[in-house]
Amino acid sequence: MVIESAITVFTDGACRENPGPGGWGVLLRTGTVEKELWGGEENTTNNRMELTAVIRALEALKRPAAVQIHTDSQYVQKGISQWIHNWKKNGWQTSDKKAVKNIDLWQRLDALCERRDIAWIWVKGHAGHPGNERADRLANRGIDELPGIKDLQTKG
Numbered sequence: 001m002v003i004e005s006a007i008t009v010f011t012d013g014a015c016r017e018n019p020g021p022g023g024w025g026v027l028l029r030t031g032t033v034e035k036e037l038w039g040g041e042e043n044t045t046n047n048r049m050e051l052t053a054v055i056r057a058l059e060a061l062k063r064p065a066a067v068q069i070h071t072d073s074q075y076v077q078k079g080i081s082q083w084i085h086n087w088k089k090n091g092w093q094t095s096d097k098k099a100v101k102n103i104d105l106w107q108r109l110d111a112l113c114e115r116r117d118i119a120w121i122w123v124k125g126h127a128g129h130p131g132n133e134r135a136d137r138l139a140n141r142g143i144d145e146l147p148g149i150k151d152l153q154t155k156g
Contacts, residue, residue: 006030006065006066006067007028007029007030007061007065007066007067007068008028008029008030008067008068008070008131009026009027009028009029009054009057009067009068009069009070010026010027010029010070010071010131010132010134010135011024011025011026011027011050011053011054011057011069011070011071011073011076011135012024012025012050012053012071012072012073012125012132012135012136012138012139013025013046013047013048013049013050013051013052013053013073013139014046014049014136014139014140014142014143015044015045015046015049015143016143018045018046019043019044019045020043020044021040021041021042021043021044021143021146021149022040022041022044022045022046022048022049022142022143023038023039023040023041023049023138023139023140023141023142023143023144023146024038024039024040024049024050024052024053024056024138024139024142025037025038025053025134025135025136025137025138025139025140025141025142026038026053026056026057026060026135026138027131027134027135027138028057028060028061029131030065035060036134036138037056037057037060037138038138038139038141038142038145039052039056039142040142040143040145040146041146042146042147042148047073047075047101047102048102048105049139049142050071050073050075050076051076051102051105051106051109052105053071053135053139054069054071054076054080054109055105055108055109055112057069058109058112058113058116059112061116064115064116065117066116066117066118066119067116067117067118067119068118068119068121069118069119069120069121070121070122070123070129070131070132071120071121071122071123072122072123072124072125072126072132072136073122073125074122076120077120077121077122079106080106080109080110080113080120081120084106084110087100087106088110092106092107
């Protein structure tokens, strides 16, 4: 169910090799106002960047409001809306008794979600969705702006 929201968020994560240099991108929209956020890490995974994008988006919100988060990551969307409940109940272990991967980010995201009314919306990635495409470009910008990345791009 999609709620009518005051803030619409599009997030994406990217990696050039997995693990490898990664980036995250966020497009925040409320009314006619938009804000873009992006960043990167030198050695990370795509899933960590997907989670980081959502975390950075929620950290950027300064006022209480309903939020609609659009992500092309089923890992994020299903993780936060379905899997996390059992992870927490099982002491942050999966159903096969293994430690949840990226627990640091999941716990941070969980804490941020407790204070918000959030609708999680999965969108197909690289399918022409304008908000998702912008978040993808921002995530790639996060990688491109990492120190030394331009040197690697010109050598390849």
